[in-house]
Amino acid sequence: MSADNLPNQYSKDSCDISEPLPERPAAYRSMMAGRAEVLRRELRQIFPRPSAFVWELGCGHGHFLAAYAAAHPEQICIGIDIAGDRIARGLRKRDRARLANLHFLHAEARLFLEVLTPDTPIARTFILFPDPWPKSRHHKHRILQPDFLRQLAAHSAPAARLHFRTDFAPYFESAAATLAADPGWEPRDEPWPFEQETVFQQRAPTYQSVTAVLRSQALAGV
Numbered sequence: 001m002s003a004d005n006l007p008n009q010y011s012k013d014s015c016d017i018s019e020p021l022p023e024r025p026a027a028y029r030s031m032m033a034g035r036a037e038v039l040r041r042e043l044r045q046i047f048p049r050p051s052a053f054v055w056e057l058g059c060g061h062g063h064f065l066a067a068y069a070a071a072h073p074e075q076i077c078i079g080i081d082i083a084g085d086r087i088a089r090g091l092r093k094r095d096r097a098r099l100a101n102l103h104f105l106h107a108e109a110r111l112f113l114e115v116l117t118p119d120t121p122i123a124r125t126f127i128l129f130p131d132p133w134p135k136s137r138h139h140k141h142r143i144l145q146p147d148f149l150r151q152l153a154a155h156s157a158p159a160a161r162l163h164f165r166t167d168f169a170p171y172f173e174s175a176a177a178t179l180a181a182d183p184g185w186e187p188r189d190e191p192w193p194f195e196q197e198t199v200f201q202q203r204a205p206t207y208q209s210v211t212a213v214l215r216s217q218a219l220a221g222v
C-alpha cells in the first residue's frame with residue numbers, strides 16, 4: 001500500500017505530532033524537564049510500593065486498556081497518549097467503571113520510559129494501531145525502531161511481552177523485521193493475550209499482530 005492509499009482513518013489527526021516543540025533548545029529542555037517531573041510525581045502516586053505493570057502506548061480513548069484492566073484487577077495498567085483530550089476520555093471511562101487498577105497519563109512514550117525506575121518494571125506492552133507514518137521520509141517517526149526497543153528492554157521485567165498490532169501492512173512488515181533482528185526481543189508464535197476492539201481496530205478491514213518476548217540476555221546487558 002502506498003502512502004497515497006493510506007486508510008482514511010489515519011489521514012486526519014494521527015499523523016501529526018500534536019504538540020509542536022519549541023524551536024529553542026533551552027526552552028525545549030526546560031519544557032521536557034518540567035514534563036518529566038510531573039510524570040515522576042504521577043508515577044509515585046500510582047506506585048506506593050514496587051510493582052510490575054502493564055502499559056498501552058498510544059492508548060487513544062482507552063477502550064482496550066479499560067477492558068483489559070477490568071478483566072485483570074490484580075494488574076496495574078497504565079495507558080499513555082500524547083493527546084490530552086484522549087487521556088481525558090480514558091479517565092472518564094475509568095471513573096465510570098471504578099477501576100482502581102487503571103491509570104491514564106498524558107505523556108510521550110520515550111519520556112515515560114525515561115522516568116521509570118527499576119522497582120516498577122514493565123510486564124507487558126501493548127502498541128495497538130500506532131501512527132503508521134507512511135511516507136518514506138517520515139519512517140523515522142515510527143515508534144517501533146531499534147532504539148525504542150532497546151529503551152523498552154531496559155525497563156522491562158524478565159520474560160516481558162511486547163504486543164504490536166497494525167492495519168498498515170508495510171508497517172507490520174518493517175516492525176516484524178525490526179523485532180526479528182533485535183538482540184533484545186524474540187518474536188513468539190503465541191495467542192494474542194486479550195481481545196477488545198480499539199477505535200482504530202473497529203475501522204480497520206484487516207490487521208496483523210506480532211508478539212515478542214524479552215530475551216534474558218537483554219536483562220544481563222549482553
Ligand SMILES: C[S@@+](CC[C@H](N)C(=O)[O-])C[C@H]1O[C@@H](n2cnc3c(N)ncnc32)[C@H](O)[C@@H]1O
Pocket residue numbers: 014018057058059060061080081082083086107108109110128129130131143198199200201
Ligand atoms: C492511530 S491512534 C491509535 C489509538 C488506539 N491505540 C486505537 O487503536 O484506537 C495512535 C495514538 O498514538 C498516540 N501517540 C502517537 N505517538 C505517541 C507517542 N510518541 N507517545 C504517546 N502516544 C503517542 C496518538 O496521539 C494516538 O492517540
